[in-house]
Amino acid sequence: MSRIHDALKRAQQDRSIYEGIGLQDVEAPAAIPATGPIPVTPAADTARSHAMLPVSPPSDSIAVDTLLARCPSTTWAPDTETMLFFGAEEQAHGTEQFRTLRSQLYQLRERQSLRKILIASSVPREGRSFVAANLAQVMARQPGCRVLLIDADLRSPRLHLALGTSPSSGLSEYLLGETEEFGIIQRGQMENLFFVASGRPVTGQTEIVSNGRLKFLLDRLEPLFDWIIVDSPAAIPVSDAGLIANFCDGVLMVVRSNSTPFDIVRKARQKFNDELVLGVVLNGIPVEIDPQTQHYFSGSVPASGPKAARE
Numbered sequence: 001m002s003r004i005h006d007a008l009k010r011a012q013q014d015r016s017i018y019e020g021i022g023l024q025d026v027e028a029p030a031a032i033p034a035t036g037p038i039p040v041t042p043a044a045d046t047a048r049s050h051a052m053l054p055v056s057p058p059s060d061s062i063a064v065d066t067l068l069a070r071c072p073s074t075t076w077a078p079d080t081e082t083m084l085f086f087g088a089e090e091q092a093h094g095t096e097q098f099r100t101l102r103s104q105l106y107q108l109r110e111r112q113s114l115r116k117i118l119i120a121s122s123v124p125r126e127g128r129s130f131v132a133a134n135l136a137q138v139m140a141r142q143p144g145c146r147v148l149l150i151d152a153d154l155r156s157p158r159l160h161l162a163l164g165t166s167p168s169s170g171l172s173e174y175l176l177g178e179t180e181e182f183g184i185i186q187r188g189q190m191e192n193l194f195f196v197a198s199g200r201p202v203t204g205q206t207e208i209v210s211n212g213r214l215k216f217l218l219d220r221l222e223p224l225f226d227w228i229i230v231d232s233p234a235a236i237p238v239s240d241a242g243l244i245a246n247f248c249d250g251v252l253m254v255v256r257s258n259s260t261p262f263d264i265v266r267k268a269r270q271k272f273n274d275e276l277v278l279g280v281v282l283n284g285i286p287v288e289i290d291p292q293t294q295h296y297f298s299g300s301v302p303a304s305g306p307k308a309a310r311e
C-alpha cells in the first residue's frame with residue numbers, strides 16, 4: 001500500500017471541519033494529526049528562503065514588454081474572504097500554509113521542469129479554485145515573480161468572481177479563435193499577477209479545451225511567466241482536467257479532507273498520467289484553535305526525487 005494511499009485514507013477518516021490546507025507529498029509520511037501541530041521543519045525554512053530568491057528574467061524581454069503594454073488593465077474587487085493575499089493582514093489565517101505549499105513546489109522545481117501547474121480534484125466543491133487563486137497570489141507576492149492564473153473550468157467558472165472581475169473576454173473566446181492572447185490576459189492591482197478568465201459560457205467544453213489552442217496558448221505564454229496556475233473542472237464527472245493536464249508540467253490534486261471518499265480520489269488520480277501527479281493538497285484539514293497551529297506543516301519533498309515519490 002503506497003504512502004499516498006495511507007495519506008488519503010487518513011484524510012477520509014478525518015471528520016473535523018476546521019478549514020486549512022496542507023500539501024501531502026506523495027512520498028512524505030501522511031502525518032496529519034487530528035490534534036496538535038506539526039512543527040515547521042528546517043527543510044521547510046530552507047525552502048522558504050530559497051523561494052524568495054530573485055527569479056531569473058524571462059528570456060524574451062520584447063514579448064514581456066508587449067505583454068505589459070497590451071494586456072487590458074482592470075480594477076479587481078477581490079473577495080477577501082477567499083483571496084487571502086489581497087487583504088491587509090499579511091498573516092491571515094491560511095496564508096502560512098500557502099507559503100509552505102509554495103516552498104514545496106520550489107523544492108520540486110529543483111528536480112524537474114515545473115512551471116505550468118494544473119489544480120485538479122475528484123468532485124465539485126473540493127476547493128480547486130480556492131487553492132488555485134491563493135497559490136497564484138502567494139507566488140506573485142515574491143518580488144519579480146510573474147504569475148498567470150487561468151480559469152480553465154469552462155463548466156463552473158468561479159475565479160472571476162473571487163477576483164471581482166469580468167469573465168470575458170477570456171479563455172473560451174480565445175479557444176474559439178475569436179480573440180488573440182493579449183486580449184484575454186487581465187492585469188489588476190496586484191503587481192505580477194495576471195489573469196485569464198473563463199470567457200463566455202460555451203457548450204462542448206471538452207472538445208474546446210482539447211482543440212489544440214490551449215496547448216498553443218500555454219506554450220506561447222510559458223516564457224513570459226515564472227508560474228502558470230490552471231484551474232480545472234472536477235476530474236470524475238468530465239474528462240477536461242485529464243486532457244488539460246497533458247499540456248501542463250504537473251498536477252496538484254486537491255482533496256477535501258472531511259468529505260471526499262477515498263475510492264473517488266483514487267479513481268480521479270487514475271485520470272492523470274503518473275509522471276504528472278505532484279502531490280495532494282488536503283483542503284479543510286483540522287487545525288486546533290491554537291496560535292501554534294497557524295504554522296502547521298506536514299510532509300516534505302522527497303530526497304529521492306519525484307519518480308520515487310509516486311510509488
Ligand SMILES: Nc1ncnc2c1ncn2[C@@H]1O[C@H](COP(=O)(O)OP(=O)(O)OP(=O)(O)O)[C@@H](O)[C@H]1O
Binds near residue numbers: 127
Ligand atoms: N480552505 C478553505 N477555507 C475557507 N474556504 C474555503 C476553503 N476551501 C474552499 N473554500 C470555499 O469553499 C467553496 C468551494 O470552494 P471552491 O469554489 O474553491 O471549490 P471548487 O472545487 O473550485 O468548486 P467547483 O467544483 O464549484 O469549481 C468556496 O466558497 C471557497 O471559497
Ligand SMILES: [Mg+2]
Binds near residue numbers: 128129130153156
Ligand atoms: Mg472551481
